[in-house]
Amino acid sequence: MKKAKIAILGITGAVGQEMLNVIAERQVPYAELKLFASKRSAGKKINFQGQDLIIEELTEDCFDGIDIVLSALDDDIARRFLPIAVKAGCIVIDNSSIYRLDDNVPLVVPEINASDIQNHEGIIANPNCSTIIGLVAVAALHRHTPIQSMIVATYQAVSGAGVAGTNELQTQIKELLDGGQPTINAFQHQIAYNLIPQIGGINEAGDxxxxxxxxxxxxxxLHHPDLQVICTCVRVPVMRSHSEAITLFFEENLSREEVIALLKEAPGVRYIDDPNQNAYPMPLDSSNQDLVYVGRVREQKIGNQTAITLWCCGDQVRKGAATNAVQIVESIVVEKALPTKPRLQ
Amino acid sequence: MKKAKIAILGITGAVGQEMLNVIAERQVPYAELKLFASKRSAGKKINFQGQDLIIEELTEDCFDGIDIVLSALDDDIARRFLPIAVKAGCIVIDNSSIYRLDDNVPLVVPEINASDIQNHEGIIANPNCSTIIGLVAVAALHRHTPIQSMIVATYQAVSGAGVAGTNELQTQIKELLDGGQPTINAFQHQIAYNLIPQIGGINEAGDxxxxxxxxxxxxxxLHHPDLQVICTCVRVPVMRSHSEAITLFFEENLSREEVIALLKEAPGVRYIDDPNQNAYPMPLDSSNQDLVYVGRVREQKIGNQTAITLWCCGDQVRKGAATNAVQIVESIVVEKALPTKPRLQ
Structure with a gap:
């Protein structure tokens, strides 16, 4: 493929900014890089690799000549602009949730199902952040022996609510230190020194x-229509790495040793599990990293089954969003950009 | 029983101080109240209900005439002094972990198994904080239909490491705001803006x-030798309430409606579950409370089984330690001090 003209939509948000950083770090080749945001930010400059890029207003006419669109737009704005980008001939990698479950939209974690990309019809969806992090942690195990069910408790960073989320935690901490009342905007309740067991709306069944x-x-x-997941999602006062406690039941029992061996070779995974050094994944260590840190692997008997429990952490803004999207771009524009380890079929 | 002479051992720690508060709040009757700590604190005064109580040095001779000992001593010191208290004729309620699994030591959560107290031989053990909070949340369900297995992820407050733990979180927050490096003493790693997936030592199996x-x-x-628990314990930057995401499998399936009805009547439980008001248990709300807050009840199919998932929060220093211990005292000294709802046999 010739060098692509790439546009980032929503460049002023946490994920948009990080997409730009990741393009630079990974040296993604491009012919031209264009940055779009709302009218409010149009005209502002961003210094990128020694040159000033000027933010342009996102309009319906801005997609002419663009090959690849990286969208970090919110759902409502994505719904309005992305179909226009597709009509203009762009390939769109979309970080919103609106197209993820559409049958004609590939939903891709490159370490797991990069080959799905080829079936796109203009839009490729970037999965939810806690989905990416949890699945990277378990995909190599599933590839070896299919997972029947996963019981997951998440510990999700405030960056999941964007710049507003990280600002709110910092502001609340300062307000409380000054003896004041915390200002609550980005979340339903105070998040400083608290946990909020609600991310998104709640349906009739309570999920x-x-x-x-x-x-x-x-x-x-995972191409696994029978996968059963019980998940409890909780916001925690951590800046930008999500963590997950995951208990897995497989179609056939896997031992702790087998799981550890698989994790050591798993694409996208850094295995850390050394009790003598108090070493295990932590959100602080996995922040600003692209790998998903996995450890605390244990094997437990429940009835006749062997459950495997593990703990993983991954940067929500990077692998949970920006890096995964840029990896999808790479798999389109760069030959052999992806891990060569076997992937799910 | 005549009014008892009560001693608190370890009065300068978070749990010892809270035992004193709870005795006052619950108007536990006593003939005399004596406070013991290490030599360093001996002679200091604590104002209690209008009078100054003087802290005495804990020695081997200090148990004469004491009827009930509330011990908030660390394991090593408890191991040295509590057998002496028993020999001196005291009934000891011990918050350390050393006697909990001894066959001749009742391990009691009064809402669940108060009748076990009568089998004591001098020592009654107070359970682990996250055990108390999790079991209060599920005991009424287990009483209705036995639990087969529980999969638990904890979110444990820094108060679990005592005054040193809460001080360390506050100090680290200030140090980071001032642009400095956080001081690490009470925990293995920085806890401010972080999660530490290790509480206690790690065995060969990884637990x-x-x-x-x-x-x-x-x-x-629970008098349930076959109970199977998979648990991941994680320290979180929250001050004093522990939270737990619990998935339960029962011997026979329970519906969400049945579970909610049972929780509304469960002793020691406050049921909070109103999505329209964004109302559910949170550690900030359950701090300085004695009830365990339970909500986010959901029913999910896993294979042929119905799993019930719930979320609970409880004050680690109070119901997780001090209040539970004082409730045990009440069940010894006060007639009808305990909930009259049915308990496990």
Missing amino acids: TSEELKLQNEGRKI | TSEELKLQNEGRKI
């Missing part, structure tokens, strides 16, 4: 929208 | 000591 994503998106990404 | 407590203590408290 939040975030809790349904891991099962619904996981089934599609 | 932490904290993770084994819920199964081992739960089996004893």
